[in-house]
Amino acid sequence: xxxxxxxxxxxxxxxxxxxxxxxxxxxxxxxxxxxxxxxxxxxxxxxxxxxxxxxxxxxxxxxxxxxxxxxxxxxxxxxxxxxxxxxxxxxxxxxxxxxxxxxxxxxxxxxxxxxxxxxxxxxxxxxxxxxxxxxxxxxxxxxxxxxxxxxxxxxxxxxxxxxxxxxxxxxxxxxxxxxxxxxxxxxxxxxxxxxxxxxxxx
Numbered sequence: 733x734x735x736x737x738x739x740x741x742x743x744x745x746x747x748x749x750x751x752x753x754x755x756x757x758x759x760x761x762x763x764x765x766x767x768x769x770x771x772x773x774x775x776x777x778x779x780x781x782x783x784x785x786x787x788x789x790x791x792x793x794x795x796x797x798x799x800x801x802x803x804x805x806x807x808x809x810x811x812x813x814x815x816x817x818x819x820x821x822x823x824x825x826x827x828x829x830x831x832x833x834x835x836x837x838x839x840x841x842x843x844x845x846x847x848x849x850x851x852x853x854x855x856x857x858x859x860x861x862x863x864x865x866x867x868x869x870x871x872x873x874x875x876x877x878x879x880x881x882x883x884x885x886x887x888x889x890x891x892x893x894x895x896x897x898x899x900x901x902x903x904x905x906x907x908x909x910x911x912x913x914x915x916x917x918x919x920x921x922x923x924x925x926x927x928x929x930x931x932x933x934x
Contacts, residue, residue, distance in 0.1 A: 733802070733805050734805055734808065734809050734812070737805070737806065737809040738809060738812065738813060738816075741783040741809070741813050744782075744783055744786050745779055745782065745783060748779055748782065753824075755771070755772060755775050757828070770848055770851065770852045770855075772821050772824055772825045772828070773818055773821035773822060773825060773849070773852035773853070773855075773856055774821075774852065774855065774856060774859075775821070776817045776818060776820055776821030776824070776856075777814060777817055777818050777821065777856035777859065777860055779817055780810065780813055780814045780817055780860060780863075780864070781863060781867065781872065781876070783810075783813065784810070784864070784867050784868075784872055785872035788871060788872050793806070793929070793932070803926060803929045803930055804926060806929070807864075807922060807925045807926050807929055808922065810864055810925075811860075811864070811918055811921070811922055814856070814860040814864070815918075818852075818853060818856050818857075818860075821852070821856075822849055822852075822853075825849065826845075829845060846907075847906075850906065850907060850910045853910060853911075853914060854910045854913065854914055857913075857914035857917050857918060858914075858917055860921075861917040861918055861920070861921035862878070862921070863878060864921060864925050865921055865924045865925040865928055866878050868925055868928045868929055868932065869928050
């Protein structure tokens with residue numbers, strides 16, 4: 733069933749694939765350094781909300797839900813979709829970085845790019861993990877405002893806190909911490925989303 737759900741969502745998103753490519757190219761030319769990577773990842777992750785808006789418009793959940801077992805598959809597919817979209821965003825970002833390095837004849841700062849991708853992964857994990865349960869609870873229209881806050885709040889906090897933080901951790905240690913925290917967010921968010929869906933009265 734999860735393959736069918738993924739096919740449904742990717743088919744719905746196919747019309748946005750060209751837009752995503754345009755966003756990646758434009759951002760890469762505007763941000764000649766690695767700034768484009770973060771924007772592309774955020775845009776890719778935000779497409780998950782688009783699928784939930786389509787499901788809401790077509791009353792998909794009302795027709796699909798029959799028992800708690802199916803609910804787990806339906807919710808799990810959204811988190812898998814979010815992860816796959818972020819992976820696509822990362823891959824597209826790396827390709828664009830390589831192309832821009834050739835066009836502008838500059839070396840690629842791999843460590844800086846790694847930190848940027850880790851930041852994007854952490855940000856999209858937090859925003860996605862927050863947006864999915866809130867969208868199920870309040871609907872896609874209100875979730876658009878929630879999505880904006882989910883990106884702005886942690887971004888502002890990072891900008892405010894980073895100058896005062898003296899990190900001496902290695903790239904590997906930071907990577908492991910980011911991955912562990914992101915996985916914890918996904919798990920907690922999944923359980924909350926499942927509880928919301930189980931109690932939802934259509």
